[in-house]
Amino acid sequence: MKKRIKNLLAVVMAVMILFQPSFVSADVSAAVTYILAQSQDAWTTMALAAADQTGIPTSHLTSVSGSLATDYAKAILALAAVGQNPTTFGNIDYVTQLKSYYNNNQMGDETLLNDDVWSILALAAVGEISSSQAISAKNFLLANQNSDGGWSYAVNGVSDTNDTASAIIALVEAGISASNAVITSAISYLQSAQNADGGFGWMAGFDSDSGSDAWVITALNKINQDASSWDQSGNNPVSHLESLQDSDGGFWWVQPGTSDFNNKSMTSFAVIALSGASYPIDYYQISNSQDEDPQPDTYHLRLEGQNNTICDVYISADTALNIVENGSSVCGYTYTIQDTAFGPYLSAINSEQAQGMSGWMYFVNNISQPVGAQDYILNEGDEVLWYYGEWGWQPTALSFSSDELASGQNLTITVKYFDGQSWLPLEDATVNGASQNYSTDSTGQVVVSLPDGYYTFYAEKQNFIRSNSESVQFGDGVSRSVGLVVEIDQAGTIAGESIIFEVSPSQLDFGKIKPGQVSSQVVFLSNSGTVDLALAAVVSGDSVFSDNISIDGQTWADYADSLAVNQNKQVDVSLLIPAGYIGSGIKTGEMIFWASPQ
C-alpha cells in the first residue's frame, strides 16, 4: 500500500514538474490572445516579442504618428524586439530621427526625464549605448535623481514608481551596476512605496494598479531580483498583478468594482513583466558604416504607388517577384499575382490595379530587366524598384549637398534621372519637403534654407518614377519637437480646428473635515485651443462627493460656464459635509469638467 502511495506521489510530482512551465505561462498565453485582438502599437509588439510569439504584426511600425523623442524610441525598441532594422524599416531612419532630439546635453524636452529614459533604451537596442546622445541622457538622469532615490517624469517632479522603475532599467542598461548607490536608493524608494496588498500604485499611498506593478516587476527583472520575494503580509507584486487578470486574458488596471473607469490598457506591460523580460526586449546591431548596411541575404525593395511610397525596406527574397510577396508582411500592403500564359504577373498592390496602359513595372538597380520578375534571381546588392505607371518611365534619384547642416546654412538638393546608361539632371522636377514644393532648375538643383529641424524630401515629375526619400538635419534639429500646435500640424492627416482643455490640479484633497464643516479647493481651467468652449461638470463616486460638491456656489449639476480661446479661469470647488452625515474614512470620487465647442 505504502509503495502504491509512493508511486502515486511520484507520478503526481513528475506531472507537476513537467507541466510547471505551462502553468506559469498559462496567464501570459491568455494575455497574448487578448493583445492580438487589440489595436497594435509599439507596446503590444514588445509584449508579443517578450512572450516569444512569432509572426508578430509589424505594419503599424512603418511610420511614427507622433513627433516626440519617445515616439521614435518606442518604435525603435519594438522593431529591435522583432529583429527588424529601425534605420530602414520605416518611412524614415528612426535612429537618426531619435538622435536629432539631442538638445542641450540631454534628449528631447529639457523639462522631462521620461524621454531621456526611453532614448537610452532605444539607443541601447541598436548598439548605440556609447553614443554621445545616450551618455548625455544618462548623465541627465543621474543629475535629476530625487533625494528619496526616485525619479519623476519631469525635472524637479515628485518621484513616482513608474518613472523610477523605468529609470532603473535605463541606467542599468547604460552600465550602472545594480549594487551602485544610485540603483539601491531607487530600489529603497520602490520598497517604501509598496502597498500592503503587495502591489504598487502610481505614487506611494495610491491604490495598487497593474501598470505600476508591471513597471516595478520589469525593473526587478532587469537587476535579476525575484519580484515575488518582495513580500508584504503574504502578498507580492506578482501575485497582485496576477489577481488583476480577467478571464479574457487582459489585465484590469485596478481591482474590478473599485473604479468606474477600470480598463485593460496595461495588459502589454503586464505581459512583459510576467514573461520575466525587461527593456530592451531584444537588440538589433546596426553597422557603424555611414551607409545603410543591410543584413546578408537581404535586398532593397521600394514600391512607388500612384500617390505615395508604399514600401521601402531591406528584406530577404529570391526573385524580383518574391520580394514583393515578402515585403507585404513587413509593409502591410496587399498584392495580387495572376498566373498568365507568360508567367506570374503582378496585377495589383493595394487598390492600385493594372488597367489600360498603366500597371506595375519593375527595375533592378535602376535598369528595366528583359525577363519576367519571377525569373530574375536576385544577386548581392540588388535594389528592386516597382512602380505603378506606364512603360518607359525612368527612375529618378534625389541627393543632398550634405545631410547635416549648421543653422542657417543652405542645402542644395539635386534630382537626376537614369536614362539606362547614365544619370542626368532632371529639370522642373517638384521637390516636396518641409511642407513646401520646390522646382529644380536646368541643372536639376534647388537651393533651400530652412529653420533648425529635421526634414524629409522626395522628388516627382510627370512620366518619371517618384524618387527616393531622404532626410536632412538643419542645426540641432529639435525646433519642431515642441508644442501641441506643431504636433497636430505634423500629423497632417486630420483637418479642422483643435480643442485643448486642461484641468489643474488633477487630485483634490479637502483634508480632514467634520460633519457640518465645509472645505474648498481652487481648480484652474484653461482653453489653449482654437475654439470657445462651453463647460459643465459631473461628479461621481462616493455619495459624499456626488451629493455635496458645489462649484462656484452652485450644485455641480447646475454648473455651466464658458471659456474663450486663450482664457484661463479658476473655479471654487466646495465640499460641505452635512451636519447629520454618518460615516468616516477616505472617500473616493471623480469630478469631470466637460468642455464642448460652442
Added chain:
Amino acid sequence: MKRFFIQVTICSLLLLSPLALVRAVGIGIKPKEINLKAVVNKVTETEMLIVNVSAEAAMYKVTADAFEDIIIISPADFQLSPSSSQIIKIMVRPEKRGLFATNISAIARPMGAGGLSAASGVKVPITISVSGWRFWQLALAVLVICLIVNFVLKLIKDRIIIKIKKD
C-alpha cells in the same frame, strides 16, 4: 486608519509642494467636430487625434455618448505620457437611413487611483448622415429591372419568330 493618515499626509505634502500645484490633466483633440456621410450597412471611417497636453502621464478613455451599436472606437483606452499623442479610429456601420447626432467623449484621468480626482473631458459633436435605399425605392428598382428583362425577353422571342418565319 494608519493608511488614512499616510494618505492624508502624502496628499498634503503633494499639495504643499510647488509641483503639486501644477499637476494637471489635459486633453487636446482635433478635429473639433465630426460630420460623416455614411451608407446603410457599409463601414465609414474617420480619425481623431488626441494629445496629452499636460506635463503628467494620464489615462484616456474615448466613448460615444449614444449609438454605441453603430459607432466603434479603437483604441478606446490608452495611456499617454506627457506631450504624446494617439490617433483614434472611429468606425460607423449604420443599419438604417437617417441623421444621427451624438458626442464622442474623451476623458483624461490622472494615473493615481484613489482620493478625489479631477478629470478633464471633451465632447466632440458627431453627426452621421446615413443614406440608402428606401423600401419604395427598392421596390421601384426591382419593378424597373423586371420590366427591362421582360422587354428584352420579348424582343428575343420576336426575333426568333421572325427568323423562323423567314426560314
